[in-house]
Amino acid sequence: MHSHKTELFSIPVDIAYGSLALFQNIVHNVFLLYHVDIFVSVYKIDKTSFWIGEMIFLVWNSLNDPVFGWISDKRYLSAGKGKSFSASSIVLQRLEALLWTGPLFAVSFMGFWVQWAYPGLQFVICLCLYDGFLTMIDLHHAALLADLAISAETRTRLNSRASMFSILGSASVFLSYAVWNKDNLRSFRIFCAILTLVSLLGFLVMTRVLKQVFQKNMEKMDEVKNSLSLSNEGESDKHKLKSFVGELMTQTNFKWFAVMNLVQVFHCHFNSNFFPLFLENLLGNAISPGMGPFLIGISFVAPHFNNLYFLSLCRKYGVYAVIRILFCVKLALSIVMFLAGPNYLWLLCFFIASNRVFTEGTCKLLNLVISDLVDEDYVLHHRNQAVSALMFGTAALLSKPGQTLAPLIGTWLLAQQTGHDIFQTGQEFSSIKPLHSSEGSVVSDYRQGCFNLLVYVPVVCALTQLAVWSQFSLHGRRLQWVKSMREGTTHYV
Template sequence: MKLHQSIPVDIAYGSLSLFTTIVHNIFLLYHVDMFVSVYKIDKASFWIGEMVFLVWNSLNDPLFGWISDKKYLSSGKSHDFSVTSIVLQRLDALLWTGPFFAVSFMSFWVQWAYPGLQFVICLCLYDSFLTMIDLHHSALLADIAISGDTRTRLNSRASLFSILGSGSVFLSYAVWNKDNLRSFRVFCAILTLLSLLGFYVMTRVLKQVFQKNVENLDKHVADNSLVRSEDDSDKQKLKSFVKELMTQSNFKWFAVMNLIQVFHCHFNSNFFPLFLENLLGDAISPGMGPFLIGISFVAPHINNLYFLSLCRKYGVYSVIRILFCVKLALSIVMFLAGPNYLWLLCFFIASNRVFTEGTCKLLNLVISDLVDEDYVLHHRNQAVSALMFGTAALLSKPGQTLAPLIGTWLLAQQTGHDIFATGQELGSIKPLHSLEDSKAVSDYREGCFNLLVYVPVVCAVTQLAAWSQFSLRGKRLQWVKAIREGTTHYV
């Protein structure tokens, strides 16, 4: 019996998240510290690199989405596409980008060029392959399922495999040593190999599973009727698409909320070690640090399984709104309590990341609904899933670059300590105050606490204001789903 005959579609789809998560969490946690503390990148090179990355990180999502889906934007008589062939095209893209993504991850952990140059090349190369994976994997969510129940089931399987992949964070803390990186580099090489082989094997399996079980998928996918696309000029297609997108108020409000969400997620990831080291420090046992880091990466995926069950019952909009309210409430409680309640501080540092990341895990469901709305409003023959996901990322990905830039600036403003001015053995996130200078240490700790609390408060308030304007819920969402589920083409 062949392997693919015993693997359901949702398991095969979700397994790809495992091979992304095992390496991407390590990237989020250590790449800034590696370049700042180990490679000693200077401040100017760091800022220039982040700004170059900001531009490329923002542009590559819609660029790759456009390359993938531009042929589906118009109707005519030149080219014929079946819905099944579109799904298989996305799987072919995953088949070659996955292994290259794994190899690009390894390029961070061995110094092979001037730090500033390596920083730019590694970030842009890694993000290019990650973008291709995210776009096509997310687009499959909208392409192979329309009903909310089916999409949440696929998302649940992805969360289960992400939980397994997050185990790499626990192991990484045991091998991370700035003074001797040999064990850490071996660890990263092993993760690279696992990710490379996993993507290659499971993408091939998923293609076989899809081809075998296509008749069991949603009617939209099983229908092999043809989508016709004419040879309109790319410029004409782009103008038309942008004009149509600007009429969708729900997309614009979602973009505002998502930009802040991406910023907050990456802020938490980049500065998690700083908060642990400077706010908790020696007050917790040596094993508590890696436990908090590990649980902060695993818990969002575990919680996501519960959040997705709530989404099936109450809708994605309501669950996300509740999560924003919880984030705001916890931040206010922590602010009122102050930095001296260590166990409450431990809980808040972990839960802040858990609830923020938990929200991020639900956003693909919202974008999939926006894909449906775009399909219905503009009478498309085929949903342009990758292009919609890429355009959403165009407006949100700058948050990924702004997180370390704004975070380091706010840290300097709150504490008076510039992390780039530190080249000593204590590391870049530690102040240079003498151990006897208790007032300076106390002031620095208070500044870190302010940074920890103020950022989620501002983010939550702004997001609640934007999210209240989002109307793709309730009866409107039911209307959109009814039209798309009822027809392969909207007439």
């Protein structure tokens, strides 16, 4: 990758691109940890309002990815002669979107930490606003991965820069523990205001840096051969959408990826949802009080460190092979843990942490696979311009059910394995401890049930994913052919 630099800031493209992950993660990790707690414990939202809010959010969260992707990319879908359009201006359009959604995302984060409306109403408004801007950032940042570069080496380098900055962003998780106090939120609110300001300014500065780079190089890039034509202006959006869906259904690799990704999203959210349960019920008093929060904090940071190593393996062996190895490692660790049983506490501690870390690490490689699918779609359907945001949005739509299925199936399996329903038998919100826990047999049975849940889910997920992933053919010679076909028409960074 050529290190284009601005005269004003002298920041390479890959550093500027990666830094956007920092300004997203410093606020998003805090959101993940505290947004439910503050509404339940501090604002005292009632259960009915909470579940109604979650249902509204579920619908919005599922629909906004493909809708925003469609709005962003619908003009590039069809072939034909029409309005001239340069490939480099696609990048500028994505950066323009990041320039205004980034700061608004930061401001919407601040809306959670000060009570300004009825809790149920504030919960819905804050969640939907925050997730809307987050989706826009995710879509355009991920689409830039496919638009800025074509070669696997360059894409993995851009991805590794994002991981490095995400590690820095995860520091906000550790700092938040020092200021979080439900009884006095003043320090926490000041901390969140500082994070908001840093995120807002970061998005403003770095998107301007990237825009300056491409505005400077736009004429040179367009002189090469990047003059494209937009589709027939008279063609209806409805026809273009129907055409795109039909074309997507012919892409066997996209369908296999969608199934694998659905299982992966399910497993990622299952681990996140039940991480505290496994810590409390399987490790309990065997670890010090500070170890639980430390493990949770590490689980946010370690996947980014791992990703740097995984990306170096991707450059050497290819993304397909690395993901297959990670599925095998997940299966092997789960079988070893199953054979060892629930009484080897330090092995259990390692497995609980590593299971989440490896699963999250796999999730962070999937953008590279979707970028390859963007290339395949571009080549197979002879597009004038890759529809990156729309492909990422469609992939997200098909994987989002896993986010909802994780707590639903998880709580059902927990009830089946332990006989304890956290919604019916708990005396407090989301109780994760069985009643009458003084009875040794009850505690032992409940612990064994939690252990079964911990081990069975990754085994089933890994076996399913290995079977599905074996059908995915966009690697090796086919991927080389797709890359060579696309590189023959466009080249950017």
